[in-house]
Amino acid sequence: MKKLVLYFFILSISVSISSCFSDETDKGQKQLQETKLRTLDDIRTKNIGVLLGSLQDEYVTQNFPNANIIRIDHSSDLAMSLQQGQCEAILLDNVTSSYLMKENGSFAYLDDSVTQNTFAVGFQSDKKFLQNKFNEFLKEIRNNGIYEKIYDRWIINSDTSVMPEIDNKGENGIIHMGTTGESIPFSFVKNNVIVGFDIELLYRFAAYMNMKLDIKIFNFGGMLAALISNKIDLGANSIMVTEERAKQILFSDGYFTTTSGMLALKSNLYNPGESKTDNKSFLDKFKESFVNNIVLEKRYILILDGLKVTFIITILAALFGTILGGFICAMRMSRRRILRLMSKGYIAFFRGIPQVVFLMLMFYVVMAPFKTDGVTVAVISFAMYFSAYVSEMFRTSIESIKKGQTEASLAMGFSKFCTFIYIIFPQAVQRVLPVYKGEFISLVKITAIVGYIAVLDLTKASDIIRSRTFDAFFPLIMVAVLYFLLAWGLTLILDFLEIKTAPKRNL
Amino acid sequence: MITVENLTKYFGNNLVLNNLNTVINKGEIISIIGPSGSGKSTFLRCLNLLEEPTSGKIIIDGVNILDKKNNPNRLRQKMGMVFQSFNLFDHLTVLGNLTIGPVKLLKMSETEAKAQGRDLLNMVGLAYKENSFPAELSGGQQQRVAIARCLSMHPEIILFDEPTSALDPTMVSEVLGVIRRLASDGMTMAIVTHEMNFAKDVSTRVLYMDEGRIYEEGTPSEIFDKPQKEKTREFIYRIRSFNYHINDKNFDLFDLKSGIERFCTKHFLDSRSTLRIQLVVEELLQLCFFEGDRDKRNHHIEDNGGLNICISYSEKNNELSVEFSAHKSLVTILNQVENTDGISINILKGIAYLSETITDDRITLRAVIS
Numbered sequence: 001m002k003k004l005v006l007y008f009f010i011l012s013i014s015v016s017i018s019s020c021f022s023d024e025t026d027k028g029q030k031q032l033q034e035t036k037l038r039t040l041d042d043i044r045t046k047n048i049g050v051l052l053g054s055l056q057d058e059y060v061t062q063n064f065p066n067a068n069i070i071r072i073d074h075s076s077d078l079a080m081s082l083q084q085g086q087c088e089a090i091l092l093d094n095v096t097s098s099y100l101m102k103e104n105g106s107f108a109y110l111d112d113s114v115t116q117n118t119f120a121v122g123f124q125s126d127k128k129f130l131q132n133k134f135n136e137f138l139k140e141i142r143n144n145g146i147y148e149k150i151y152d153r154w155i156i157n158s159d160t161s162v163m164p165e166i167d168n169k170g171e172n173g174i175i176h177m178g179t180t181g182e183s184i185p186f187s188f189v190k191n192n193v194i195v196g197f198d199i200e201l202l203y204r205f206a207a208y209m210n211m212k213l214d215i216k217i218f219n220f221g222g223m224l225a226a227l228i229s230n231k232i233d234l235g236a237n238s239i240m241v242t243e244e245r246a247k248q249i250l251f252s253d254g255y256f257t258t259t260s261g262m263l264a265l266k267s268n269l270y271n272p273g274e275s276k277t278d279n280k281s282f283l284d285k286f287k288e289s290f291v292n293n294i295v296l297e298k299r300y301i302l303i304l305d306g307l308k309v310t311f312i313i314t315i316l317a318a319l320f321g322t323i324l325g326g327f328i329c330a331m332r333m334s335r336r337r338i339l340r341l342m343s344k345g346y347i348a349f350f351r352g353i354p355q356v357v358f359l360m361l362m363f364y365v366v367m368a369p370f371k372t373d374g375v376t377v378a379v380i381s382f383a384m385y386f387s388a389y390v391s392e393m394f395r396t397s398i399e400s401i402k403k404g405q406t407e408a409s410l411a412m413g414f415s416k417f418c419t420f421i422y423i424i425f426p427q428a429v430q431r432v433l434p435v436y437k438g439e440f441i442s443l444v445k446i447t448a449i450v451g452y453i454a455v456l457d458l459t460k461a462s463d464i465i466r467s468r469t470f471d472a473f474f475p476l477i478m479v480a481v482l483y484f485l486l487a488w489g490l491t492l493i494l495d496f497l498e499i500k501t502a503p504k505r506n507l
Numbered sequence: 508m509i510t511v512e513n514l515t516k517y518f519g520n521n522l523v524l525n526n527l528n529t530v531i532n533k534g535e536i537i538s539i540i541g542p543s544g545s546g547k548s549t550f551l552r553c554l555n556l557l558e559e560p561t562s563g564k565i566i567i568d569g570v571n572i573l574d575k576k577n578n579p580n581r582l583r584q585k586m587g588m589v590f591q592s593f594n595l596f597d598h599l600t601v602l603g604n605l606t607i608g609p610v611k612l613l614k615m616s617e618t619e620a621k622a623q624g625r626d627l628l629n630m631v632g633l634a635y636k637e638n639s640f641p642a643e644l645s646g647g648q649q650q651r652v653a654i655a656r657c658l659s660m661h662p663e664i665i666l667f668d669e670p671t672s673a674l675d676p677t678m679v680s681e682v683l684g685v686i687r688r689l690a691s692d693g694m695t696m697a698i699v700t701h702e703m704n705f706a707k708d709v710s711t712r713v714l715y716m717d718e719g720r721i722y723e724e725g726t727p728s729e730i731f732d733k734p735q736k737e738k739t740r741e742f743i744y745r746i747r748s749f750n751y752h753i754n755d756k757n758f759d760l761f762d763l764k765s766g767i768e769r770f771c772t773k774h775f776l777d778s779r780s781t782l783r784i785q786l787v788v789e790e791l792l793q794l795c796f797f798e799g800d801r802d803k804r805n806h807h808i809e810d811n812g813g814l815n816i817c818i819s820y821s822e823k824n825n826e827l828s829v830e831f832s833a834h835k836s837l838v839t840i841l842n843q844v845e846n847t848d849g850i851s852i853n854i855l856k857g858i859a860y861l862s863e864t865i866t867d868d869r870i871t872l873r874a875v876i877s
Contacts, residue, residue, distance in 0.1 A: 402592075402594075404590060404593075404594035405594060405597070407557055407588075407590065407594060408588075408590060408594035408595070408596070408653075409596070410557065410580075411555055411557060411586075411587070411588035411590075412583065412584070412587075412608045412612070412656075412660060413580050413581070413608070413612050414580065414608075414611070414612065415580050418611065422607060426598045427597060427598045430598065
């Protein structure tokens with residue numbers, strides 16, 4: 001049975017992979033000539049993709065009132081939705097677009113200059129002093145030519161660039177910085193190190209202040225939340241200044257200005273320019289994707305580290321959650337009303353709140369004053385969550401054991417405690433394991449949300465790779481397979497335990 | 508060995524044990540019988556504190572075990588219990604069930620406990636099942652293991668709570684056999700049971716419980732052969748009865764007749780017996796109220812508490828009888844009067860054996876239907 005399931009799984013994956021790599025130009029040829037796009041007017045009623053909460057978002061909302069706006073978190077996901085035809089066009093800054101077009105030959109500009117946008121560094125609202133210093137620093141490097149060097153290094157020749165050594169004694173304390181590592185060329189991961197225009201800029205600023213720089217990786221929304229809740233002092237990630245954001249965040253002067261262009265699929269354009277035909281076989285494409293996403297820049301290290309983090313969070317959360325769940329269960333079954341009420345409240349609380357919301361509340365609100373690191377917060381949050389669910393499983397399995405077992409044990413002379421340890425517990429474990437296994441597996445998968453609180457887990461690792469390669473399919477499918485294998489392996493361990501505790505073992 | 512004083516137990520507002528007093532001596536084999544709901548099991552469960560008595564004293568070897576400062580676990584080790592539903596530990600093998608107590612509680616070594624366990628299994632005839640799990644055994648086998656488990660703790664007394672009630676009839680004897688063997692070894696036992704023949708054979712004393720107390724007690728022959736009290740008799744002879752009260756001659760004959768009919772249907776009496784009861788009752792009423800000096804008799808009955816009619820059926824003896832009773836001043840219920848056609852009395856004599864007795868201030872006519 002297990003083998004059958006595995007075959008089916010592999011089959012479905014290979015089908016989905018092959019569909020991803022099938023030739024996109026086929027799709028294009030089927031399109032009718034009159035639906036092809038010539039100017040911006042042709043997309044006024046179409047689907048337009050933008051980054052969530054960005055300047056482009058504001059621009060499209062104001063200027064394309066009849067369009068259906070699709071708001072997406074990552075530029076790599078934006079590229080995928082264009083590729084898949086969920087959007088007819090996407091509005092993106094031209095620096096990112098140039099990377100996109102380099103990686104994916106099927107995109108072209110419908111209009112390469114739709115709007116202007118400026119990037120600035122965001123400061124936590126109490127950090128007026130840092131903001132002023134940064135503005136001074138920006139003026140200084142614009143005058144002494146360092147800015148140009150940074151520009152050359154990351155915008156003109158980014159492929160070959162490496163971070164320069166920056167002298168910094170760091171005597172005046174630490175600046176906590178947030179970034180996504182998913183915005184090439186401003187903030188991205190290369191050779192498993194975070195680099196880019198913004199990163200160098202901030203390293204130089206830290207040196208200018210004679211302070212150490214501590215970089216945390218968030219997703220974009222998480223970074224803004226961390227800024228507001230004072231988890232970090234500043235955020236630098238090609239942040240565009242919008243009115244909404246300026247209400248809660250201090251912005252420096254703009255350090256970079258670019259235009260945004262409207263991108264579309266070449267096959268949809270009336271005048272696509274020269275077309276690069278792609279005649280590689282499926283296997284070649286697969287190999288190329290593999291090399292791009294895994295081998296290049298030793299990206300597998302990122303994946304392995306992510307896998308390790310996912311594994312550690314799962315195991316620790318399950319361990320502490322199980323212990324805590326035991327206590328909650330004991331409270332729930334206590335003779336004292338107050339304890340029963342407390343545990344009932346606890347369970348109801350966790351049943352009623354989405355895990356991702358609770359996780360973010362813990363990180364950005366409850367534990368924000370302690371500057372606890374993300375993995376710890378994740379372990380605590382998931383352990384609490386897990387405990388609420390398993391405590392009810394424990395209770396039902398204990399209650400399902402016939403009263404006669406307890407009576408026989410008491411009548412024999414065992415104390416209540418010994419009765420639980422020798423008679424009830426072994427039977428309850430047998431009964432709870434099948435459901436516990438299910439809850440454990442869902443714990444493995446739900447850890448995928450820790451990216452929200454700056455933890456680099458397996459999912460986040462794939463996000464970072466996708467933001468570099470703009471290849472959505474391969475990293476996602478690889479991560480899916482890895483989660484499956486992880487869950488499967490852990491299930492096997494629990495299966496083994498189940499066999500071990502089953503009463504038939506002596507036969 | 509065990510003295511029970513004024514033991515009372517309430518379940519909520521429901522009085523289950525009502526001021527119960529008894530003594531259990533070493534070596535006694537006590538059978539506790541009685542109708543369901545009479546508190547037999549509750550009494551047994553109070554003895555080893557599986558139920559907490561509401562009030563009273565249970566004194567074992569001079570110590571009142573209801574005293575909060577005494578540890579019930581030590582006490583329970585000396586008092587084995589065999590349950591109606593066996594309650595073997597499902598996660599342990601047969602041998603495991605027999606070793607867990609000695610190893611964990613009596614601090615016996617594993618090998619010693621196993622050797623003892625095997626001896627006990629031999630005794631109950633299940634040595635070949637030592638590696639089986641309880642779920643793989645029949646009910647009778649499970650109960651025999653449960654008895655062996657009890658013995659593994661070297662108890663001074665074993666309490667049996669309806670040990671054969673959950674078994675199908677083919678398995679009852681194998682369990683009773685084991686209990687008989689214990690009896691011959693001189694084990695002190697208290698057995699709640701519905702197996703009357705077994706109780707009669709094996710026990711040294713029988714307690715009949717009813718209404719939450721010990722209603723009658725005695726040796727097996729006293730209780731089973733000549734029970735003294737009415738309820739005991741009803742229970743032993745498995746008597747079902749129907750009572751009806753009549754104040755004077757203006758009684759509701761149809762209500763009485765339909766009552767008799769319901770009673771007969773309920774106890775699956777055949778139509779012939781039903782007809783005979785109806786006939787006996789009607790003819791007796793005829794004689795009692797409407798023959799001879801009618802008005803005087805009617806006044807006697809009306810002024811002295813009326814007439815009681817009791818129809819009873821003993822399942823054990825398969826005997827049907829009708830009893831009329833009234834105040835003795837009535838002199839006779841049968842009221843045979845000269846100068847009548849005598850039809851009623853002839854009918855009665857034809858189908859029933861009649862006898863009239865006077866006890867205390869009551870006169871009773873008993874008609875046993877043949």
